Amino acid sequence: MRAMANPKLLSQTGSTLVETAIAIPLLILLVIGLLSAAFIAFSKIWIRQSSYEAVICLAAREIPAVCRERLQEQLSGVLPGLVRRARLTRNSREARVRFEMDLLGHIRFQEERVMKLPLQIRRGS
Secondary structure: OHHHHOHHHHHHHHHHHHHHHHHHHHHHHHHHHHHHHHHHHHHHHHHHHHHHHHHHHHHOOOOHHHHHHHHHHHHHHHOOOOEEEEEEEEOOOEEEEEEEEEEOOOEEEEEEEEEEOOOOOOOOO
16 A cells, blocks of 8 residues: 555666666676686687697607697696697698687687797807
8 A cells, every 4th residue: 555655666666676677687798798708818828828838849859649639638628629620740840730629619719830940949148
């Protein structure tokens, strides 16, 4: 009976409920978008570091199969099941790592890292 006595209070309660029903899904979408962007940025950094370590492994005269296995282990530990194809090659002039990954089913990364051989080690004076 009190709600009938004060129609403004009933109207304000209803509009608050509608505003909340609109705002909550938008906030959830915003949080999911931010988390996805952070995951993609982290993944790109992890992929670059992993490819760098794989090319160093090749340049150090390791067997390419050993370097490929290390690369797969490093990537699958943090980004499981995403590497589609990995190609590691070395010749007398360069060591090269190239691989493709699918991230979140939609985003495809291709990373290629090349290092000229022989390695020049610079020592500080």
